[in-house]
Amino acid sequence: MKLTRGGFLKSMAGLTFAGLPWPTTGLLLSAQPVAGQPSRSIQIQDVEIYPYNVSMIEPFRVALSTITSAENVLVRLRTREGVVGWGEASPYSPVTGETQAVDLAVGKDLANFVRGRDPFTLSAIVSDMDGFTPSNTSIKAALEMAVWDICGKLAGQPVYKLLGAYRDSFETDITIGMGTPEEMAKKATKYVQDGFKTLKVKLGDGPEPDTQRMKAIREAIGYSIKVRTDANQGWTAAETVRALRMMEKYQMQICEQPVPYWDVEGLKFSRDNSPTPIMADESVHSPHDALAIVRENAVDCINIKLMKSGGLLRGVQIATVAASAGVTCMVGCMEETRLALTAGAHLVCSQKNIVYADLDGFLELSVDPVIGGMQMRDGIVTLPNTPGLGVDIDPAFLGKLHHI
Secondary structure, eight states, X not given: OXXXXXXHHHHTTTOOTTXXXXXXXXXXXXXXXXXXXXXSOOOEEEEEEEEEEEEEEEEEEOSSOEEEEEEEEEEEEEETTOOEEEEEEOOOHHHHSOOHHHHHHHHHHXXXXXXXOOGGGHHHHHHHHHHHOSSOHHHHHHHHHHHHHHHHHHHTSBHHHHHTOOOSEEEOOEEEOSOOHHHHHHXXXXXXXXXXXXXXXXXXXXXXXXXXXXXXXHHHHOXXXXXXXXXXXXXXXXXXXXXXXXXXXXXXXXXXXXXXXXXXXXXXXXXXXXXXXXXXXXXXXXXXXXXHHHHTTOOSEEEEOHHHHTSHHHHHHHHHHHHHTTOEEEEOOSSOOHHHHHHHHHHHHHOTTEEEEOOOGGGGBSOOOEEEXXXXXXXEEEOOOSSBTOEEEOHHHHTTOOOO
């Protein structure tokens, strides 16, 4: 149904982009610490920012680029009482315009908006960081998730329970990077044998070669496995319609970001003329982007990534905008370790309309430096029922790093 501007805005009454939309969360962020904590004001005292690189198990090709390593940033916050919060940035310049060097430089300035603050004033901290830079979302996400980690520990609750606690486990897909049809079919077979029930297939070369990829994959795995596709902006709107009509018999669950990020009209044209539902990814970074997309009735689903949105707070706001317009969401990832992926998993568990997940990035990395955090078995993700994010960093891994 096409929403009128007045009707949509009426449905959004009470939503404030400066803070979380749910009254219970607003109360939480002004809450006092759990019993036994000092009654004086809690304060974040130390901000440590570490660059680190993790090589990929093998090069990972998408329509935008070929990725060979994760060049990420680790954040550790500590209150004066000794409570630690962890965060991670995974910048990807083709999407967020950031590199590791940029995040390190900007992180020094953003640290000043975190240091000395009460973690329960998280909404104000996020607002201040956004006021300093409207971009640099990956490093803002890292700092914000570390603040959430502290808040959860002080409240004695997992972060997803602070955000809403709709579910406590969910299914994730696993992604197949671009290669020859034979290579992709072989990986698809392996992932199905590993227990995954949903695959995400990277496309974007053009209707004919991409159709050959889908044909090989379906011939290899049959039709009992769900398949999603992601063209990473590789097609025009006309190519999208042509490609998805050619692939219709391969029963794709959804097609993600087939056209350039700026082409909202192309997304709508694709949705109106293709047999496969359309998801936006690179077109939506913020709640304001989500509002523009749903006003145009351009998509069936929105992919939320913490590295694009700037963190959990904005991620929840995007999900709320989408839910108000009857649009579902997915939580996806960049080349993140299980630290940032765990934060994303908390987001998935908190919101009813987040019905898809693509939180498999750590499986592509040669090193897993995380202790605790989300666990995955046969494609099912579960979270630890421990306060905060429920993660720690391997001391041996951390000992090799140097913070700025």
